[in-house]
Amino acid sequence: MKGLDKRINESLDFLIENEQLLGRELKTLFHSFKEEKIAVGFSFGKLCFLHYEAFVDNVHEDIYKVAAAVELLILSFDIIDDLQDKDSDYSWCKIPEFSLNVALAMLVMASKTIEDTSFEHKRSAIRLLEEYALKSINGQQLDLLNNCRDEDSYVQMITQKSGSLTAMSCLIGEVLAKGEVSREVQEYGKYIGIIQQIKNDIQSLKSWGPKNDLLNKRYSLPIIYLLSQKNDISKSVVNYYNDNIVTVLDNNSIENELKNGGAIRYAITIKNVYKFKALKDLEQVAINELGKDYLQKLMK
């Protein structure tokens, strides 16, 4: 998989350098933002590649450009999300005005890159990109509104916000190879995003800093569980969320309640439900062992 990351990274460099309509200032920012994402790896581009490779006899070189295009869209959404949340240390948060232009350029370049390939089914791929990107933006809006305060609405929101992006990455690869998409890939692609988002939500509660959802009065599954409890700690958190009275939060007690009162276990249970559903759907899809292994890791 390291080799694949390298190929996607090279394609990103190629796309940035060869975009005639962008000046040096934008290209320099483009490169620096992309460099910061190398450490995380290009998971979305890899999902796209794996679902193309699985259904073709010969891999066309253009698929690396498409995988890079998918990563451009994801990076643009990451930048916009961080600018909206104001909770990140990435360099794009330093000068938001400039970063917004980079994000806009990335978005346009994502579909333009696919359009410029020689794939027979590139129009279908672009339609998927547009459809799922809009779904994700709608999910992002729901997230910002912070109104999803029960399990159903919260899961629906993360399905749109996060599940759309992982599903899109898988489906673009599949449609370029086959000209059609399958229910199984659509479903488990979506579940991967849900699983990863729930894990991210749990992780946010492990540090008592600016990214902590509870301190920011945000809702996620463990917090929804905690707020539904009837003990003194949950009552103090409810007061904090409602701004009823000046509340001093005892971080040790809250961390202990989250861990030992069932909140984290509840979130892990929901994540596990999607894991088992995803693994079941994956069994129906003919992907090579290396690809299956990679997908299974993302489902856990």
Next chain:
Amino acid sequence: MNVIQYLEQNSSLVTLLKEQNKASLIGISSIEQQAILEAFNGELNTESQIWN
């Protein structure tokens, strides 16, 4: 959520659930039961591989 709350307060039931056929959760699908049991088995690796 209610099931997790109940099991948190009745840990002996979790033990019975782990020993197959000694207890079952009515209205809970097999996937949900499997998900619950795995969560109670202490799996706490929650670092996302794609978001941070």
